[in-house]
Amino acid sequence: MGKALMGAAAVAALCSLGAGAAVAQDKMKVGFVYVGPISDHGYSFQHDQGRLAVEKTLGDKVTTTFVENVPEGADAERVIEQLAASGHKLIFTTSFGFMNPTLKVAQRYPDVKFEHATGYKRAKNVATYSARFYEGRTVVGTIVGKMTKSNIVGYIGSFPIPEVVGGINAFTIALREQNPKAEVRVVWVNSWYDPPKEAEAAKALIDQGADVIVQHTDSPAPVQAAEERGLWSVGQSSDMSRFGPKSHLTGIVDDWSGYYIQRVQAVLDGTWKAEDTWGGLKDKMLYLAPYNPAIPADVVALANTVRDGIMDGSRHSFTGPIKDQSGKVVIPAGQKATDEQILKMDWFVEGVVGKLPK
Amino acid sequence: MSIEVAGPVIAAMMTAATPLLFAALGELVVEKSGVLNLGVEGMMLGGAVVGFAAAVLTGSSAVGFVAGALAGLLLAALFGVLTLGLFTNQVATGLALTLFGVGLSSLVGQGYVGHPIADVPELHIPVLTDLPIIGQPLFGQSLPVYLALAAVPAVHWFLFRTRAGLVLRAVGENHTAAHALGYKVIRIRFLAVLFGGAMSGLGGAYLSLDYTPMWAEGMTAGRGWIALALVVFATWKPGRVLAGAWLFGGVTILQLHAQGVGFAVPSQLLSMLPYLATVLVLVLISRDVTRIRLNAPASLGKIFYPD
Numbered sequence: 001m002g003k004a005l006m007g008a009a010a011v012a013a014l015c016s017l018g019a020g021a022a023v024a025q026d027k028m029k030v031g032f033v034y035v036g037p038i039s040d041h042g043y044s045f046q047h048d049q050g051r052l053a054v055e056k057t058l059g060d061k062v063t064t065t066f067v068e069n070v071p072e073g074a075d076a077e078r079v080i081e082q083l084a085a086s087g088h089k090l091i092f093t094t095s096f097g098f099m100n101p102t103l104k105v106a107q108r109y110p111d112v113k114f115e116h117a118t119g120y121k122r123a124k125n126v127a128t129y130s131a132r133f134y135e136g137r138t139v140v141g142t143i144v145g146k147m148t149k150s151n152i153v154g155y156i157g158s159f160p161i162p163e164v165v166g167g168i169n170a171f172t173i174a175l176r177e178q179n180p181k182a183e184v185r186v187v188w189v190n191s192w193y194d195p196p197k198e199a200e201a202a203k204a205l206i207d208q209g210a211d212v213i214v215q216h217t218d219s220p221a222p223v224q225a226a227e228e229r230g231l232w233s234v235g236q237s238s239d240m241s242r243f244g245p246k247s248h249l250t251g252i253v254d255d256w257s258g259y260y261i262q263r264v265q266a267v268l269d270g271t272w273k274a275e276d277t278w279g280g281l282k283d284k285m286l287y288l289a290p291y292n293p294a295i296p297a298d299v300v301a302l303a304n305t306v307r308d309g310i311m312d313g314s315r316h317s318f319t320g321p322i323k324d325q326s327g328k329v330v331i332p333a334g335q336k337a338t339d340e341q342i343l344k345m346d347w348f349v350e351g352v353v354g355k356l357p358k
Numbered sequence: 359m360s361i362e363v364a365g366p367v368i369a370a371m372m373t374a375a376t377p378l379l380f381a382a383l384g385e386l387v388v389e390k391s392g393v394l395n396l397g398v399e400g401m402m403l404g405g406a407v408v409g410f411a412a413a414v415l416t417g418s419s420a421v422g423f424v425a426g427a428l429a430g431l432l433l434a435a436l437f438g439v440l441t442l443g444l445f446t447n448q449v450a451t452g453l454a455l456t457l458f459g460v461g462l463s464s465l466v467g468q469g470y471v472g473h474p475i476a477d478v479p480e481l482h483i484p485v486l487t488d489l490p491i492i493g494q495p496l497f498g499q500s501l502p503v504y505l506a507l508a509a510v511p512a513v514h515w516f517l518f519r520t521r522a523g524l525v526l527r528a529v530g531e532n533h534t535a536a537h538a539l540g541y542k543v544i545r546i547r548f549l550a551v552l553f554g555g556a557m558s559g560l561g562g563a564y565l566s567l568d569y570t571p572m573w574a575e576g577m578t579a580g581r582g583w584i585a586l587a588l589v590v591f592a593t594w595k596p597g598r599v600l601a602g603a604w605l606f607g608g609v610t611i612l613q614l615h616a617q618g619v620g621f622a623v624p625s626q627l628l629s630m631l632p633y634l635a636t637v638l639v640l641v642l643i644s645r646d647v648t649r650i651r652l653n654a655p656a657s658l659g660k661i662f663y664p665d
Contacts, residue, residue, distance in 0.1 A: 039472065193570060196569055196579065201373060201614050204618055208363065208615065219574055224571060243572070304448065
């Protein structure tokens with residue numbers, strides 16, 4: 001209901017854009033479609049930072065347009081279609097739920113290029129891209145393993161999809177490498193963004209003895225809750241330290257700037273291909289938020305060693321032997337999980353308390 | 359679950375119930391006067407964003423709460439003018455008010471997203487707050503939690519122990535008869551609607567100022583609808599609203615705790631609970647015609663045309 005209204009508003013806003021934006025004829029138009037508000041200081045905000053980086057570096061050759069708060073579904077198709085019809089040559093659709101709308105519109109506009117984030121379907125003019133967020137979680141797990149005193153870590157999950165499950169597993173493996181006694185308690189809130197519910201989940205985990213709260217949801221509410229109780233927290237998507245100056249250890253920050261600039265440049269050069277990009281720390285698609293000064297120097301050094309190891313390929317987040325919760329070896333010693341296995345992860349590693357909702 | 363966890367769990371249940379209590383008690387008075395306002399969610403969001411903005415601008419949460427109540431009241435006034443002054447359909451107008459509140463609060467709140475503020479301090483009464491288990495939940499919460507609790511007997515007393523409350527209920531039961539006796543039906547209903555709006559606004563302000571001290575678009579996340587369901591669930595009795603708010607708020611908290619200790623409850627099922635329980639209550643009271651007559655205001659949602 002509210003979504004429909006938002007969608008209508010987004011379409012209306014887009015229609016009025018045509019009138020307002022006086023575009024020089026020689027500049028290529030690039031469009032961005034966001035699922036949330038750019039003011040969310042999280043996921044959509046980071047995508048918009050990428051757009052601004054494109055403006056900054058290639059502003060003499062391209063102009064950019066963005067539409068925020070686009071609901072996933074039929075409205076998304078209208079918005080994407082509008083962008084394609086109004087002369088945008090490259091369109092980034094930045095949420096998983098935009099996958100099918102993007103492909104539909106792409107069929108009707110073969111001369112427009114599309115980039116869809118976090119999806120798995122490609123076409124002649126549709127590329128996909130995502131970041132290996134789990135690499136950052138390995139570094140975070142290393143730090144938390146050294147910082148926890150109660151050996152109980154609370155982890156707030158959004159939805160039990162492979163990206164989140166893989167993140168929990170990568171975190172837990174690194175955590176227990178430093179601290180074999182530590183366990184991870186997972187609570188699902190079934191939402192990407194529901195501040196009150198995320199805070200409730202954080203408080204419930206703290207009441208159960210967790211002294212570090214890690215989140216895979218987008219609001220800073222868990223960081224706030226940890227700050228209030230004087231415990232540690234780890235943020236998500238963007239630097240959330242101002243919501244918990246004392247508690248925020250670090251966080252995983254999405255960084256799309258480099259990728260966006262590179263792809264826009266490729267279209268300008270005529271070298272653009274519809275491929276899949278799944279970049280990690282070394283591709284600078286994510287980085288770690290500034291470390292809390294309270295983290296001891298030796299822990300910082302250790303975290304940086306782990307990070308550098310991932311970047312130079314000497315270390316992999318999922319290196320065997322890895323056992324699942326029942327103690328069965330899933331990834332044997334000497335092997336690494338394949339990308340396929342990571343993309344389909346639907347099991348918890350040893351050390352995670354809680355069942356995976358099926 | 360060990361006994362040490364009991365205190366924090368009870369405290370968390372009380373805070374989770376607080377926004378529901380504010381909004382549901384307000385709506386109860388509105389419905390008792392014979393008006394159905396489905397705009398609770400929109401008014402809560404209005405209260406949340408305006409309360410937050412006022413707290414940021416003045417640095418005072420007390421000002422924030424007052425501003426939140428006023429924002430809810432203003433939105434309710436709009437509803438009152440339309441439904442009572444211009445005789446529009448209450449259901450449609452209420453739904454429109456929710457849509458309006460969602461959109462307007464996003465617009466007003468744009469500059470306030472991601473703005474941290476200090477939360478409302480929790481009380482600390484020496485000795486009492488330090489009591490084991492019950493100390494924290496009973497004597498260590500922030501002031502609005504106690505305000506919401508105090509509102510339960512206050513609303514009960516007003517409705518069932520004062521002349522003004524009697525008149526309000528009479529208007530809700532049979533506006534034609536009340537009008538014939540010389541009572542100002544429209545004015546009484548308008549005042550009830552304003553009160554409901556202010557209470558919804560307080561519920562929203564509690565969310566953005568105290569529960570999670572920040573503004574986020576759509577942060578009420580359906581609590582307004584739960585409050586509406588709560589009024590029916592409570593069969594229009596303030597005491598039962600308290601029980602229902604505890605039940606619905608408590609279920610969420612317990613479910614999160616259950617997950618944490620590895621006991622999986624399908625959380626989607628629990629999110630359905632308030633509505634399922636309400637449907638059940640509706641079925642039960644409609645089986646017994648006399649009881650629904652006793653509880654649901656007979657003129658609920660009916661338009662009054664003064665002659």
